[in-house]
Amino acid sequence: MNKYINIHSHTYCDGAIIVLNCYPNEIQNALSENNARYYTVGLHPWYISDEYEIALAEIRLTASNPSILAIGETGLDKLCSTPMLLQEKVFKEHIAIAEEYQKPLIIHCVKAYNELIRIKNELNPTTPWVIHGFRGNIQITKALLKAGFYFSYGQNLSYLSESLLLIPSDKLFLETDDKAILIEDVYAETARLLSIELKQLQNLVLQNFEHVFLKKA
Numbered sequence: 401m402n403k404y405i406n407i408h409s410h411t412y413c414d415g416a417i418i419v420l421n422c423y424p425n426e427i428q429n430a431l432s433e434n435n436a437r438y439y440t441v442g443l444h445p446w447y448i449s450d451e452y453e454i455a456l457a458e459i460r461l462t463a464s465n466p467s468i469l470a471i472g473e474t475g476l477d478k479l480c481s482t483p484m485l486l487q488e489k490v491f492k493e494h495i496a497i498a499e500e501y502q503k504p505l506i507i508h509c510v511k512a513y514n515e516l517i518r519i520k521n522e523l524n525p526t527t528p529w530v531i532h533g534f535r536g537n538i539q540i541t542k543a544l545l546k547a548g549f550y551f552s553y554g555q556n557l558s559y560l561s562e563s564l565l566l567i568p569s570d571k572l573f574l575e576t577d578d579k580a581i582l583i584e585d586v587y588a589e590t591a592r593l594l595s596i597e598l599k600q601l602q603n604l605v606l607q608n609f610e611h612v613f614l615k616k617a
């Protein structure tokens with residue numbers, strides 16, 4: 401097994417295990433090119449259009465594929481122009497697909513953590529929910545931990561160290577997202593902030609990846 405695991409990337413590169421994020425209109429091609437082994441598929445709140453049902457149908461069509469490890473990214477974003485009611489409706493459709501196929505959810509959340517917690521408590525889902533690109537403060541982190549979320553960190557880690565230090569080792573993931581950063585650097589910075597050996601961090605993220613995404617015991 402590779403030493404670095406990048407659970408949310410928009411581009412493929414060698415040297416790490418990459419979970420490649422695809423939009424619904426990209427997923428068929430991505431699966432047939434098969435350069436990454438693992439994918440997620442979801443309709444980002446920024447890209448919800450009148451034709452969102454077509455995108456959801458595409459997600460349903462591919463969700464059972466074993467290379468698709470999770471549903472998303474999907475979620476809530478108060479800074480985008482899509483109305484919140486529609487965002488919530490589309491988000492809940494993703495949640496239903498994740499539940500049906502028993503796959504984790506990769507969540508994009510901007511300034512909507514209260515709504516996110518409300519929805520999770522309301523629906524009581526059985527699959528893990530991972531907040532990607534997490535940037536919340538201590539108070540938000542504590543509330544999300546209480547609600548049982550997983551967290552994935554990427555850019556600007558040093559600004560987030562207080563939150564990072566609150567995360568139990570079995571709830572932690574790392575990623576590059578669409579940023580021009582290296583997963584190796586994200587690992588090095590995380591290990592430094594947590595005051596643990598790189599190898600220890602690699603082992604714990606690997607364990608989490610196997611447990612949450614590959615469903616090993």
Ligand SMILES: [Zn+2]
Pocket residue numbers: 408410421473577578
């Ligand atoms: Zn992303």
